[in-house]
Amino acid sequence: xxxxxxxxxRTRKFMTNRLLCRKQMVxxxxxxxxxxxxxxxxxxxxxxxxxxxxxxxxxxxxxxxxGGGKSTGFALVYDxxxxxxxxxxxxxxxxxxxxxxxxxxxxxRKERKNRMKKVRGTAKTKVTATGKGGK
Numbered sequence: 001x002x003x004x005x006x007x008x009x010r011t012r013k014f015m016t017n018r019l020l021c022r023k024q025m026v027x028x029x030x031x032x033x034x035x036x037x038x039x040x041x042x043x044x045x046x047x048x049x050x051x052x053x054x055x056x057x058x059x060x061x062x063x064x065x066x067g068g069g070k071s072t073g074f075a076l077v078y079d080x081x082x083x084x085x086x087x088x089x090x091x092x093x094x095x096x097x098x099x100x101x102x103x104x105x106x107x108x109r110k111e112r113k114n115r116m117k118k119v120r121g122t123a124k125t126k127v128t129a130t131g132k133g134g135k
Contacts, residue, residue, distance in 0.1 A: 007031045009045045011075070021083040023050070024076050027059065032069040036062065042075070050077050056084050058092055 008030040015024050027046070029037050039062070043054040050057075062073030078084040085098060093099035116124045 006034060007037045007041065007045075009042060009049070011046075011049070020087050021079045022076050022087070024074070027062075027073050027075045029062070029071040029073070030069065031071065035068075036064050036071050042073075046075055046077065052077060055096070056081055058084065058088060058096070060092065 010028045010030070011025040012028065013026045017024055027042065029042060031037050039059045040054070042059050042062075043057045046057050046059070047054040056078040058076045058078075060074055062071045064071045076088075078087070081098075085093060090099050090101065094101060112128060115127045119127055
């Protein structure tokens, strides 16, 4: 946890977005003589700064400046977890473990596509629902 002690976090371009029930800001992380700081540590520090829990904070888009020592990214602090689940894209929710995408194999997708080619109109929905082709 030495990186946790030495990293300094500053926020700028702070904005309260009432329509999306969140606060959004640009985050500057100063970490001289070290590699980039993990997003979980950044979330914990931002949670302490904004008096909230780390699960409603979403950090992304961090780029390390040339020469190292400074990273810049973006952070969103939602009012509640429900608002976060409502407005955040699925891939970001998936990074936090709040969304699980159903995995359909490639072969199954191709077979379904070819079954749908054989029928016309509204019958295509029946093909996808039942999983069997109508002849």
